[in-house]
Structure formats: structure tokens, C-alpha cells
Amino acid sequence: MGQRSIEQWVDEVARQTKPQNIHWCDGSKAEYEQLTATMVSKKVALKLNEKTFPNCYLHRSDATDVARTENLTFICTRTKDDVGPTNNWMDPKEAKEKVGPLFDGSMKGRTMYVIPYLMGPVGSPYSKVGVEITDSVYVAANMHIMTRVGKPALDHLAGSDDFVPGLHSMGDLSPERRFILHFPEEKLVWSVGSGYGGNALLGKKCFALRIASWMAHNEGWMAEHMLILGLEDPSGKKTYMTAAFPSASGKTNLAMMVSSLESEGYKVWTVGDDIAWLHVDNEGQLRAINPEAGFFGVAPGTGNSTNPVAMKTIDRNTIFTNVGLTDKNEPWWEGMSAPPPGEIIDWNGHPWDKKAPAAHPNSRFTTPARQCPIIDSEWKNPQGVPISAIIFGSRRSITVPLVNQAFNWEHGVFMGSSMGAETTAAATGKIGVMRRDPMAMLPFCGYNMADYFGHWLEMGKKLKKPPLIFRVNWFRKDDNGKFLWPGFGENIRVLKWILERVRGGGEAAETQIGFLPSLNALDLHGLDISNEAMKTLTQVDKDGWLRAADGINEFYSGFGKRLPKELHNQVSDLRKRLGATH
Ligand code: GTP
Ligand code: SPV
Numbered sequence: 001m002g003q004r005s006i007e008q009w010v011d012e013v014a015r016q017t018k019p020q021n022i023h024w025c026d027g028s029k030a031e032y033e034q035l036t037a038t039m040v041s042k043k044v045a046l047k048l049n050e051k052t053f054p055n056c057y058l059h060r061s062d063a064t065d066v067a068r069t070e071n072l073t074f075i076c077t078r079t080k081d082d083v084g085p086t087n088n089w090m091d092p093k094e095a096k097e098k099v100g101p102l103f104d105g106s107m108k109g110r111t112m113y114v115i116p117y118l119m120g121p122v123g124s125p126y127s128k129v130g131v132e133i134t135d136s137v138y139v140a141a142n143m144h145i146m147t148r149v150g151k152p153a154l155d156h157l158a159g160s161d162d163f164v165p166g167l168h169s170m171g172d173l174s175p176e177r178r179f180i181l182h183f184p185e186e187k188l189v190w191s192v193g194s195g196y197g198g199n200a201l202l203g204k205k206c207f208a209l210r211i212a213s214w215m216a217h218n219e220g221w222m223a224e225h226m227l228i229l230g231l232e233d234p235s236g237k238k239t240y241m242t243a244a245f246p247s248a249s250g251k252t253n254l255a256m257m258v259s260s261l262e263s264e265g266y267k268v269w270t271v272g273d274d275i276a277w278l279h280v281d282n283e284g285q286l287r288a289i290n291p292e293a294g295f296f297g298v299a300p301g302t303g304n305s306t307n308p309v310a311m312k313t314i315d316r317n318t319i320f321t322n323v324g325l326t327d328k329n330e331p332w333w334e335g336m337s338a339p340p341p342g343e344i345i346d347w348n349g350h351p352w353d354k355k356a357p358a359a360h361p362n363s364r365f366t367t368p369a370r371q372c373p374i375i376d377s378e379w380k381n382p383q384g385v386p387i388s389a390i391i392f393g394s395r396r397s398i399t400v401p402l403v404n405q406a407f408n409w410e411h412g413v414f415m416g417s418s419m420g421a422e423t424t425a426a427a428t429g430k431i432g433v434m435r436r437d438p439m440a441m442l443p444f445c446g447y448n449m450a451d452y453f454g455h456w457l458e459m460g461k462k463l464k465k466p467p468l469i470f471r472v473n474w475f476r477k478d479d480n481g482k483f484l485w486p487g488f489g490e491n492i493r494v495l496k497w498i499l500e501r502v503r504g505g506g507e508a509a510e511t512q513i514g515f516l517p518s519l520n521a522l523d524l525h526g527l528d529i530s531n532e533a534m535k536t537l538t539q540v541d542k543d544g545w546l547r548a549a550d551g552i553n554e555f556y557s558g559f560g561k562r563l564p565k566e567l568h569n570q571v572s573d574l575r576k577r578l579g580a581t582h
């Protein structure tokens with residue numbers, strides 16, 4: 001944005017949106033209490049059981065506003081080609097003419113919250129400031145948890161006007177008048193007509209991924225949809241890894257995993273669960289910071305058997321969105337526990353009839369990262385943590401093995417760029433549909449993905465010792481549709497092999513698709529899994545990969561001449577290795 005001060009921008013927005021009053025957020029505890037009290041008095045949220053879930057709230061969003069809306073999300077650049085075939089595009093001038101009027105008087109009778117926030121650790125050269133203006137008290141409260149609000153942001157600005165403005169208004173919540181617009185050329189976000197998660201908490205996907213990926217491309221760093229974890233080995237040494245999985249595909253769970261090999265000394269520590277900002281330091285080492293301060297995690301499937309760490313994180317100071325409610329005034333969702341006795345109110349606020357889930361499949365918790373019992377000691381390190389491995393993963397019921405190591409950086413970029421993924425409830429639309437989701441960034445890359453692939457290739461050249469790249473798949477199914485791999489805490493067995501590979505060990509077979517663990521290379525000690533299942537999980541499905549290569553070629557062809565030639569070469573090399581004859 002041009003060098004406008006926060007005050008000037010706020011004045012301008014207030015003149016247009018006409019709020020009843022303006023609240024400048026300072027990020028204090030007293031302010032958070034005021035926000036939650038307002039949520040309750042305005043019936044935006046219910047207070048949950050103070051004994052068992054102290055300082056926790058339940059918010060029910062509009063029933064048509066429960067997930068990100070990718071079809072209503074646009075990147076607005078002067079040149080259409082700059083957003084590429086995978087993004088929706090609007091001309092910036094037309095976008096402002098069309099959507100601007102939706103903000104006219106949109107805050108009448110409402111409070112306008114001005115939220116200066118810092119993305120990234122305090123004192124980090126990699127952190128950046130955003131300012132969100134919103135008329136939603138729920139958004140303001142969530143931003144308190146997800147980002148560092150107030151002083152940390154103003155201190156970081158140190159009088160400069162270098163902030164990313166994000167204007168958000170609830171509008172009338174009609175999907176016909178819902179737009180999530182990004183203007184990367186002026187680092188500006190406009191969002192209207194949705195109060196939900198990634199559509200409305202503008203620091204998250206809008207700034208920290210879409211706008212940040214554009215900035216990162218220009219400035220030589222990376223903004224990725226990745227968790228960050230530290231894997232402790234028996235000697236106590238930690239090795240840091242990042243992993244990119246699409247929405248609702250296992251990042252939070254992997255980042256907070258309770259290792260089933262803890263008695264052998266392997267333990268996971270959490271640095272971040274959704275977004276990583278990656279920079280090359282002066283020594284040519286890749287380093288990652290978590291720009292966020294909280295977790296906006298998927299509730300369903302989170303329980304003491306799958307993710308006990310998350311359960312301990314969210315038992316206080318947490319906002320729940322679209323989960324069920326028990327007669328003890330506690331939150332409940334599918335996969336948390338057996339349904340408790342007594343009446344349950346579903347996410348719509350009606351008595352649960354058990355015909356549909358009590359919690360929306362994309363119901364969420366918003367919780368402070370500092371409450372995570374295994375938060376890593378380095379999670380606020382201004383320099384970030386050094387990254388030794390990058391993992392790509394997605395839901396693939398067929399073809400893709402449990403784990404597979406790329407031959408080298410370029411092959412790894414190919415693996416990431418061509419990743420297929422089955423869709424989830426995190427975005428509106430059909431669930432379980434296979435699509436290409438490069439680096440899990442399909443909905444989040446703020447520019448032409450061909451250029452993004454080129455940027456990945458360039459970044460590899462700047463690294464003295466590029467992290468090893470892996471592809472994992474916890475979601476392979478058998479003929480009866482059952483998962484072949486137990487997942488969750490057992491995923492440590494795969495991380496252990498990855499660690500061994502990073503250290504130059506770990507037995508592997510060189511195959512057509514990369515290095516696969518040899519039959520005895522994975523530590524399966526104490527795990528009840530059949531040899532047959534393990535075989536399926538670690539072998540190359542030649543026909544499946546030949547079909548995949550066709551799909552990848554088709555996907556790549558959409559980018560025309562802009563696609564880096566290295567990637568074309570990678571698909572034809574893969575086809576050759578698989579013995580393709582045409
Ligand atoms: P976003 O917050 O949308 O970016 O999602 P995420 O990638 O953090 O996904 P999350 O860890 O919240 O997992 C989403 C769903 O997948 C939950 O219902 C989990 O229970 C389930 N899940 C996570 N890990 C595994 C696994 O290893 N195996 C199986 N079968 N399911 C898993
Ligand atoms: C995702 O969809 O990947 C999320 C949730 O992490 S949201 O913030 O809604 O984008």
C-alpha cells in the first residue's frame with residue numbers, strides 16, 4: 001500500500017463504513033475479557049462450563065458460512081497471467097468498483113475494531129505487521145488468540161507505515177455478496193460477507209499465505225502451508241522438519257503427535273501447525289518461523305486416543321466454533337469421545353437427531369499456542385529453527401506409498417508440485433474429490449503457480465545443504481475402504497526413518513518414484529500390522545503412477561510456456577523409469 005498511516009486508513013474506512021464507534025485493540029487481557037463479554041451479551045457466543053472448560057466459548061456461525069469459499073476468493077492483479085490458471089482473477093479497478101459499495105455503510109450501528117497485529121515472533125527480522133479492521137467481535141477475539149495484537153505490532157512498525165491492511169465486514173452474509181479479495185500489488189486484503197475462519201481472520205490465509213507468498217517471491221523467501229516440528233532423538237538432539245498437507249489432512253495432528261516410540265527416546269515438539277515462513281540465513285541454512293500465535297484446529301477426530309496433546313491444549317481459554325453442546329454445557333464433537341449421555345445440541349443450535357453429525361465436519365477450536373504442553377522451547381526464537389527435511393503429504397486412498405524420498409531437491413519440487421489430494425470439509429464443495437494441490441498451496445498461492453514452482457527451484461540453489469524432501473501418505477485404503485496405516489502417534493515410525501535418512505542412514509531401495517524404505521527399514525516394533533498391508537504401503541504401483549503421470553501432464557499443460565522446463569523433464573523421466581512406451 002502507498003505510505004498511508006494506520007490513522008489515515010482507519011479514517012478513510014470509517015467514513016465509508018460508518019460504524020457507531022471505533023475500538024482500537026491493544027491486545028491486553030482486559031480487552032480480551034471485554035471482547036468475550038460482548039460476544040456473550042450480543043449472543044455471538046455462549047459461555048461454556050467454567051469448571052471444566054474455564055474461559056471457553058462456543059460460537060455458531062451462519063449455517064451457510066462454515067468453511068473457506070475458494071470460488072469466492074480472488075487475486076486482483078493488473079495482468080491476469082500473473083495469477084495463473086489455478087486462481088480466480090479480477091481486475092483491481094473492477095474489483096474495487098464491484099465490491100467497494102458492499103462496504104458503504106456496512107458497519108452502521110456496529111463497532112469497528114482496529115487490530116494491529118504482528119505475524120511472527122517478537123524481535124524477529126522475519127516478522128511482519130498487519131492491521132485488520134473488522135465489525136465482528138468474534139473475529140477480534142480470535143485475532144487475539146491467533147496473532148500478537150497491539151504493542152508487539154506497533155513496536156515492530158517503529159513509526160513506519162509498512163503494514164498489510166485487511167478490511168473485513170460481515171456484510172449480509174449472503175454468498176451472492178461474499179468476496180475475499182487480495183490486491184498483492186498494494187498488499188491489501190478486502191473480505192466481505194463471511195465471518196468464518198480463513199475468510200475472516202485476515203492474518204492467516206489472506207496475509208500469511210496469499211499476500212506473503214507474493215512478497216516472498218519478490219524478496220527471496222517462502223510462505224508455506226506447513227507445520228513445523230522438532231523431532232527429539234534418544235540423545236536429546238532435536239531435528240526440525242516442516243510438512244505441507246492440504247487443509248484437514250493432518251498437520252495439527254502430526255505437529256502435536258504423542259510418539260508411540262517415546263520409550264525409545266523419540267519425541268515430537270511443536271513449533272507450528274499450519275503456516276511456515278522460511279528464510280535462507282547467512283550460512284545458507286533454511287530456517288522456519290511460525291507466524292502465528294495460536295492454533296485454529298479441526299475439532300472432529302480430535303480426541304484422547306488420536307491427539308491427547310490437543311485435548312490438553314484446548315481445555316481452557318479456547319473459542320469453539322460450530323461444535324455440539326452437551327447438557328453439562330461442554331463442547332462435544334464426533335471423535336472426541338463416545339457421545340455423552342443426555343441431550344446434545346447440534347452445531348445449528350437444535351436438539352441433535354443423530355441423522356447428521358452433531359459438530360460440523362469443519363468445526364474448529366481457536367486456542368493459544370503457549371498452552372500446548374509440548375510447545376517447543378524454540379518456537380518464539382526470532383531466528384527461527386533450522387530445517388533438515390521437508391515433507392509433502394495428502395489424502396490419497398490409492399497409489400501413493402506410506403513414505404517416499406525424493407532423489408534430490410529438483411525431484412522433490414516435482415513431487416510437491418504434482419501432489420494429488422482428496423478434498424476435505426475445510427472448503428465448500430464436494431468432499432473426497434481428487435485434485436492437484438501443489439505443495440498444499442492450491443487455494444493459498446497468491447500468484448502464478450508456474451512462477452511459484454520456479455521460485456522453489458531457485459530457492460534450492462541458494463541452500464548450502466537443501467533439506468531432504470519426502471512424500472508421505474497416512475490415508476491409503478484397502479479394498480474395503482479401511483485405512484491401511486494406523487496413523488497419528490504411529491506416524492513417528494515414518495519420522496524416525498526420515499531422521500535416519502537425514503543423518504545419512506536408513507535403508508532404502510531406489511525405485512522409479514524415489515527412495516522407498518526397504519522391508520525392514522521402518523521400526524514397526526510393537527505395532528500390529530500385517531506384512532501384506534506393509535507391502536502395499538511400500539511398493540510401487542506402476543500402473544497407478546503411469547496414470548498419475550498423465551494427470552500431472554494435463555495439470556502442467558494449463559501453465560503453458562510459463563512452467564519451468566525442469567518439471568516437464570521430471571514427468572518424462574518418471575514415465576521413462578516406469579517403462580512407458582508412448
Ligand atoms: P487445517 O487446519 O485445515 O489446515 O488441517 P490440518 O492439516 O491441520 O489437519 P488436522 O491435523 O486437523 O487433521 C484433520 C483430520 O484428519 C482430523 O479429523 C484428524 O483426526 C484426521 N487425521 C489427522 N492425522 C491422521 C492420521 O494420521 N490418520 C488418519 N486416519 N486421520 C488423521
Ligand atoms: C485451512 O483450511 O487450511 C485452515 C482453516 O487452516 S482456515 O483458517 O479456515 O483456512
Ligand code: MN
Pocket residue numbers: 225246247248274
Ligand atoms: Mn490450513
